[in-house]
Amino acid sequence: MRSGGSALNPRRWWRSAGFAWAGIRHVYRSQANFRIEVWAGVLALGAAWGLRAPIAPVALACALVLSLELINSALEAVVDLSSPELHPLAKIAKDAAAGAVLLAAIGALVVGAAVLGPPLWRWWRLGAG
Template sequence: MNNKPKYHLFKNTKYALSGLKHVLKTESSFRLELFCAIFIIAGIIIIDASLTNKLILLVSGILVLIIELVNSAIENVVDLVTKEYAPLAKTAKDIGSTAVMFSIILHVVCWVLVLI
């Protein structure tokens, strides 16, 4: 059984924007990271670094947002599957959080290396 609708650029964009609207409304971590991204982008523009280094900082910063979105999706699916405490559900959520943490560490390391 395949419940996937046919690909349609405008419908898929609508789905993506719906997901963004939901995450902005429900996920405080994503809102905080998005708020920080404003200052990070300003910092990238201001610093005296090569275009390559600026792109590395930009990509690693956007990666944090992407991983946070994936983590939110994991948490939503886990919550859909089980409402009560389950060790595997906790593990899935913890692993998603670890991915976010690693992406933030990577971004910080990129900043340190570019600024040195």
Template sequence: MPMDLKDKQTEKNKHFIASLEFALQGIKTVFKEERNMRTHVLMGILAVVIGFVFRLSIAEWLWLLLAIFLVLVVEIINTVFENVVDMFTDFHFHPIGKKIKDMAAGAVLLTSGFAVIVGLLLFVPKIWQIIKDFL
């Protein structure tokens, strides 16, 4: 099979393992190419470590993990929009492309704000209690 035909995926993945490999490659690509994704992952890891330190309840873990994974998923979607706009505009400015990128970035901002609120609601009372106990 010629190389250019192998590179063009034209039919649906028929095997779960192949689909999984493509999905993992997508996550690896966004992690490697997007500084914000690496920042979100590091902040998520930090939040999980703090969660273990404070021995979160199951309900608290669910909120924390929901917030972390929402940020990661929305960052991936934002990156998809950025790449699609760049592909269609050939990296030239277009006002509609700018609107699309701005809206996708806004979605990341809102989701990150949600994650910060969840983190504050989970951790501030626990930190406050430690401060009160210390004083």
């Protein structure tokens, strides 16, 4: 279906945003990994806020992981639609998309350690001493 009107039309923007939220809701309801990643992100952002650490790198790392998980879910759905039977190329596509999420998650852990580690260490040392 073609979309009509200007990209700056607020009505068109809200309609598009509604479709995007529908996709996010579907993935949240149907994918356990996405739910885990959402709540891990909430905890990481809460820790950054509570420790007065920079929030932007943590938020960006969380957004990257969640975005790639959404793309992974979309790719899996398209592969399942186009190749309902097992096929080696379908497996490669799904595994590669899952690998992208894994790499982003590892990167997010590194960002979390770098950004949250020092203030968490200071907080722990002050509480223990």
